[in-house]
Every structure is written in C-alpha cells, then in structure tokens.
Amino acid sequence: MTAAIESQGLGKRYRKRWALTDCTLSIPAGHVVGLVGPNGAGKTTLLHLFTGLLTPTAGTVEVVGGRPAAGPGQLAKVGFVAQDTPTYPGLSVADHLRLGAHLNPRWDRPYVEERIRRLGLEPARKAGRLSGGQRAQLALTMAIGKRPDLLILDEPVASLDPVARREFLEELADAVAEHHMTVVLSSHLVSDLDAFCDYLIVLTGARVQAAGAVDDLLAAHNRLAGPRNTLAGLEDLVLALMGRPSHPAEEKQK
Amino acid sequence: MIWLTWRQFRAQAIVAAVILTAFGIALALTGSGLADLYTSSGLASCRIPSACSAMTTTFLDEMKADSAYPLMYFIGFGILVLAPPLIGAFWGAPTITREAEGHTFRLVWHQSVTPTRWAMAKLALLGLASTAFAGLISLMVTWWAAPIDRAGGFPIGGGSQISRFSKQIFDARGIVPLGYAALGFVLGITLGVLIRRTVPAMAATLVVVAAIQFVVPNWVRPGLVTPVTVTTPVLSASALNQMQVHSSGQLTLPVDIPGAWIVTNRTVTPNGHVFTLPNVPQCGAGTYNQCVSWIAGQHLRQVVTYQPATRFWEFQGLETAVLLAAAAASAAACVLWIRRFRLS
Structure with missing residues (x-):
C-alpha cells in the first residue's frame, strides 16, 4: 500500500517557538485519520504543512507522492477545508460551485449538485448568510467535489452544534465510503472521532506522542497495561496516550 | 481564474462604469460647447501670432466666465489625480487583505490553482482594468481640455496659465495616467500582501501613491531629458x-x-x-x-x-515608461513574495 503522507523529522518554528518538532509519520492510503491533541498542540501547523500553506523549517513532507502544493496537478489531488471553513461571504452557493468547476480539472459536477440539493442549500443564497453548519457543508462539498486522493479537514466541526456536528460527520463518512480517499481530520474532541477514524495521530506539546492504526494502538496498550487496565474506546486510549510522556522505544515498535 | 477574478471585482467594476458613464456624459455635453467657443473665437484658424493673442484672451475670458467649463476642467483634473491612490487603496489593497482576513485564501489556494497563478491573474486582469479605467478618463479629459490646452492652458490670473506641460496638469493628460493607475494598483496589491490587514494597507497605499505623485513631477521628471x-x-x-x-x-x-x-x-x-x-x-x-x-x-x-512644448509627448512616453517599469518590478516582487511566503 502506498503512503498518503510521509514525513521525516518535520518541524516548524515561528520565530523562537517550535510549533512542531521532529515529526516522522508514514500514513498508508485509505485510512480515516484522526489527528487529536489539546488546543495549541500544533495540529493546525501540521495540517498546514501537509497542505503546503506552510513550508517546513526542518525535515521533509510528501503527500500523495509529491511536495505539498508543488503545482496544479499536486493541488488537484489534495482537498482541504481550513479551520472555521472559510467561504466568500459575498458569493452565493452557486458562485462557489462555479468557482470550483472553473478551477478544478477533476470537478465532479453531478455529485456536487446532487449533494447541495440533498443538503437543502439554496444555490442563490450568499455564503455569508449561511449558518456555520451550512458553510462547513459547502466547504466540504467543494473539497470532495474536486475528487481529491487526500482530504484534509482542520477542526471542521469545532464551530458546529452537536446535531450539526453529527450530521456533518455522517455526511463525511458516507462520502468517504463512496469515494476512496484518505481523510485526515483534526479535532480536540475525541468523541467526534470515535467510531469514525481507524487511524490515530496524537499530538501534544508540538510532538507526536503516538501514531498508528487504532486497533494496533489499542492492542499494544492493552498488552502493556495488563488485563486489569484494559481499554475499550478511542477516548480512553487517547487520554492514556496523552497522559504519559513520549516513549521513543515504543514508537519504534510500530 | 478569469471568471473568479471578474466575479469578485464585479461590484467595483459597476461603480467604475457608472463613474465613467456619468463623467463621459458630462464631458460630452459641455465639450462640444467648448469646442464651438474655440472655433467662434477665431483661434482655430488663426495663423498670425500677433492677432492670436487677442483671440486667446477673448476665448479664455469667455471660457472662464462660463459656469460649467472651469468646474469641468478641475473635476477632470481632480479625478485623474485622485484615481491612482484610490484605485490602489480600493481595488488593489483589499483584493489581497480581504482574502487574508477572511482566510479565504485557504479555500481558493486549494482549488487546483497555485498561489502564484492566482496572484498573477489578479495583478494582470485587475491591473488592466485599472489602466483601462484611467486611460478612458484621460482620453476624455484630454479631448475635452484640448481647446484650453491649445490656447496655452487655464488662466490663473496675473497673466499666467497652467499649460498641459505644467507640473500639475501634465499628470492629468495623455498616457501618463495609465502609468500612475497601473503603479497605484500594483502598489495596493503589494502593500496588501505585506500588511495583510485592510484598513492599514489602504492607508499605506494612499500615502505611498500620493508620495509618488509628489516625487515624480518634482524630482524624477526634470531629470528625464536635459532642459x-x-x-x-x-x-x-x-x-x-x-x-x-x-x-x-x-x-x-x-x-x-x-x-x-x-x-x-x-x-x-x-x-x-x-x-x-x-x-x-x-x-x-x-x-x-x-x-x-x-x-x-x-x-x-x-x-x-x-x-x-514640442517635447510634451516625449516626456509623456518617458514618464509612462518609468511608471510602468516600477509597476512591473513591484508586481514581480509581489508574486515572488507570495510564492515564497504565502500569506502567513
């Protein structure tokens, strides 16, 4: 299986502060990857490095076989929904779809139009007058509509109420099942990712604490912790992984 | 990119078209009267310099006594002088800062278009619109004011006139306004990229473009050709x-x-x-x-x-070339900056 994301010693420094250090990852294609960690852990920095919005201070990163945002062809392969799902407030929903159709060679118009209809988004409505959930759905539709191999979502549900949050994630799960893409999605709420992600990256204090398939991480933890401390859910696992200091030896096992 | 650039510029384009049309109509309505006044004064067919000066005085006095002509003369001048800083501040700077403030650059740069191409499309298409706007206004003003310019310029009392070659009026005639509009727009974009916040970038653009409008006539233009x-x-x-x-x-x-x-x-x-x-x-x-x-x-x-006076067009060409070269340099710096540093 080819890697969707490969990074070697990846780091990013803002002036004197390292927002991310020594991040080495190899994420196989086809996973739904949850990136979790407390606020300020460096999740957005890592995702921006994946998208090419930031250039690394140290190390290298490759996504779907190329340098992030290296050219139009590379950009076409990666879909991105930024934090707070930015859209053009003065442009209508239809304008956004036209924008996507004009700028993306692989634009899937039937899918996009069907999805917008199903979501009940009025094409003539200005994006500035949509609710937060609707804007997130519009941004997600655009990101999926360009038919990326890799879809990166930065806290897509952070600004949504619980109902909209669940709807959004269900929509996303359907889309992922339908079109075979790798999805990386960050959240500071693990409950968002439960039953949705099959791969996990735990980031605290600018460092990757753990990365691997959820089942493997659970099994590894339970083997070490013994039968009395067996964990069942993702939430417990993440808390356990965040709570302990980094164990480089253990990461090498994976 | 062409469609998106146009779609985002549509509101401004409509404002520009309204200004162009309204101003064009006002100039057309008064321009023929001014031309008639020039013809009836006899200046159009005057070939003997000694006789012409009386006709010039008659023409200029009648022109100045009219309620509309002096007003139109100075409105035309005012629009052309104000256009470059305003184009830079209202068309140039917000083009970038709005995307930075609304974080929409993160949306548009993840369509299959590189930031470099995105920036070049904005610079080229909106830069062309800016120069076309200023060019059309200048064409209309230069046509309208031709009789006054041919009579030596607008009389400002004490026997002096401001000719089209004078320090102030020169920038509001011929092709020079195109150069100023292009430079004003590109500087607006560039300052937007550097400052990334709308109001400070607009203010900086106004100041910088106005400073250039002051520096060029006073220090650059005199050195273009040995007097x-x-x-x-x-x-x-x-x-x-x-x-x-x-x-x-x-x-x-x-x-x-x-x-x-x-x-x-x-x-x-x-x-x-x-x-x-x-x-x-x-x-x-x-x-x-x-x-x-x-x-x-x-x-x-x-x-x-x-x-x-025969060097008027030589100076027009040279000063426009200087301004366009500065605009091209600024545009190149802007694209390189976006390519290297993005907007973050």
Whole structure:
C-alpha cells in the first residue's frame, strides 16, 4: 500500500517557538485519520504543512507522492477545508460551485449538485448568510467535489452544534465510503472521532506522542497495561496516550 | 481564474462604469460647447501670432466666465489625480487583505490553482482594468481640455496659465495616467500582501501613491531629458519694469515661451550667482525708478531652463515608461513574495 503522507523529522518554528518538532509519520492510503491533541498542540501547523500553506523549517513532507502544493496537478489531488471553513461571504452557493468547476480539472459536477440539493442549500443564497453548519457543508462539498486522493479537514466541526456536528460527520463518512480517499481530520474532541477514524495521530506539546492504526494502538496498550487496565474506546486510549510522556522505544515498535 | 477574478471585482467594476458613464456624459455635453467657443473665437484658424493673442484672451475670458467649463476642467483634473491612490487603496489593497482576513485564501489556494497563478491573474486582469479605467478618463479629459490646452492652458490670473506641460496638469493628460493607475494598483496589491490587514494597507497605499505623485513631477521628471537653457542679454531698466521681488530678496521676470515647461527661472549676477536684492538706499528710501535703475546697473541676466512644448509627448512616453517599469518590478516582487511566503 502506498503512503498518503510521509514525513521525516518535520518541524516548524515561528520565530523562537517550535510549533512542531521532529515529526516522522508514514500514513498508508485509505485510512480515516484522526489527528487529536489539546488546543495549541500544533495540529493546525501540521495540517498546514501537509497542505503546503506552510513550508517546513526542518525535515521533509510528501503527500500523495509529491511536495505539498508543488503545482496544479499536486493541488488537484489534495482537498482541504481550513479551520472555521472559510467561504466568500459575498458569493452565493452557486458562485462557489462555479468557482470550483472553473478551477478544478477533476470537478465532479453531478455529485456536487446532487449533494447541495440533498443538503437543502439554496444555490442563490450568499455564503455569508449561511449558518456555520451550512458553510462547513459547502466547504466540504467543494473539497470532495474536486475528487481529491487526500482530504484534509482542520477542526471542521469545532464551530458546529452537536446535531450539526453529527450530521456533518455522517455526511463525511458516507462520502468517504463512496469515494476512496484518505481523510485526515483534526479535532480536540475525541468523541467526534470515535467510531469514525481507524487511524490515530496524537499530538501534544508540538510532538507526536503516538501514531498508528487504532486497533494496533489499542492492542499494544492493552498488552502493556495488563488485563486489569484494559481499554475499550478511542477516548480512553487517547487520554492514556496523552497522559504519559513520549516513549521513543515504543514508537519504534510500530 | 478569469471568471473568479471578474466575479469578485464585479461590484467595483459597476461603480467604475457608472463613474465613467456619468463623467463621459458630462464631458460630452459641455465639450462640444467648448469646442464651438474655440472655433467662434477665431483661434482655430488663426495663423498670425500677433492677432492670436487677442483671440486667446477673448476665448479664455469667455471660457472662464462660463459656469460649467472651469468646474469641468478641475473635476477632470481632480479625478485623474485622485484615481491612482484610490484605485490602489480600493481595488488593489483589499483584493489581497480581504482574502487574508477572511482566510479565504485557504479555500481558493486549494482549488487546483497555485498561489502564484492566482496572484498573477489578479495583478494582470485587475491591473488592466485599472489602466483601462484611467486611460478612458484621460482620453476624455484630454479631448475635452484640448481647446484650453491649445490656447496655452487655464488662466490663473496675473497673466499666467497652467499649460498641459505644467507640473500639475501634465499628470492629468495623455498616457501618463495609465502609468500612475497601473503603479497605484500594483502598489495596493503589494502593500496588501505585506500588511495583510485592510484598513492599514489602504492607508499605506494612499500615502505611498500620493508620495509618488509628489516625487515624480518634482524630482524624477526634470531629470528625464536635459532642459534647454536660455540666457537673456544684460537686463535693461525697461525689461526690469516687469520684475517681481520676492520676500527672500530674489527677483524674477515673467517668461513667455508658449506651451513650455519652465523648469527654473533665475536672475543671476555677472559671476553666475542668483541675485538677491541687497539693502541699498536706492531701493530702501528711493523711488521705484531709482531702484530699477540701480538694479539695471548690476548687469543682471535672466537664465531660464525649460522643456520646449514640442517635447510634451516625449516626456509623456518617458514618464509612462518609468511608471510602468516600477509597476512591473513591484508586481514581480509581489508574486515572488507570495510564492515564497504565502500569506502567513
């Protein structure tokens, strides 16, 4: 299986502060990857490095076989929904779809139009007058509509109420099942990712604490912790992984 | 990119079209009357310079007495002078800062278009729109004001006129406005990229473009072509009768070189220094005539450096080229910056 994301010693420094250090990852294609960690852990920095919005201070990163945002062809392969799902407030929903159709060679118009209809988004409505959930759905539709191999979502549900949050994630799960893409999605709420992600990256204090398939991480933890401390859910696992200091030896096992 | 750029610019384009149309109609309505006035004054067919000056006076007096012509003359000048900073501040700067503030660059840069191409499309298409707008206004104003310019320029009292070659009016005629509009727009974009916040970027653009509009006529334009220098014979008492004494003690005599841009006009002593009137009794306590005859005894000459009227289009071309080169350099720097640093 080819890697969707490969990074070697990846780091990013803002002036004197390292927002991310020594991040080495190899994420196989086809996973739904949850990136979790407390606020300020460096999740957005890592995702921006994946998208090419930031250039690394140290190390290298490759996504779907190329340098992030290296050219139009590379950009076409990666879909991105930024934090707070930015859209053009003065442009209508239809304008956004036209924008996507004009700028993306692989634009899937039937899918996009069907999805917008199903979501009940009025094409003539200005994006500035949509609710937060609707804007997130519009941004997600655009990101999926360009038919990326890799879809990166930065806290897509952070600004949504619980109902909209669940709807959004269900929509996303359907889309992922339908079109075979790798999805990386960050959240500071693990409950968002439960039953949705099959791969996990735990980031605290600018460092990757753990990365691997959820089942493997659970099994590894339970083997070490013994039968009395067996964990069942993702939430417990993440808390356990965040709570302990980094164990480089253990990461090498994976 | 063309469609998106147009879609985001549509509102501004409509405003620009309304201004162009309204101003065009106003100029068309008054322009034919002004041309008729010029023809009826006889100036159009005047070939004998001595006879023309009376006709010129008649034409200019009638023009100035009208309620509309002086107003239109200065509105046209005002629009062309205000256009470059306003284009930079309202079309240039927000193009970038709005994307930075709304984080929409993160949306648009993840369509299959690189930031470099995105920036080049904005620069090229909106830059063209800016120059086209200023070019059309300048074309209309230059056409409208042609009779006044041919008569030597707008009279500002005391027998002086502001010709199309004068420091102020030059930038509101011909092709130079295109250069200023292009530079103003590109500087707006560039400052937007550097500052990334709308209001500070707009303010900075206004200041920088206005500074360029001040610097170019005063320091750049005079150096583009070496001026012609004329030195009069030693000034006689009769020549000195037209002198004006300034508070600094320097004295100047009027220059009459039709349509020329007078760069310097100095009265110098026999050893070439600028003459300043010393405190002599002839001019302190004596009569005016005593003073004049004392000055006449100082063997003064008038030295004028000027650009002849025939160089008007040469200067237009050179200054436009300088401005467009500066715009191109700024645009290239802007694209390289986005390519290297993005907007974060």
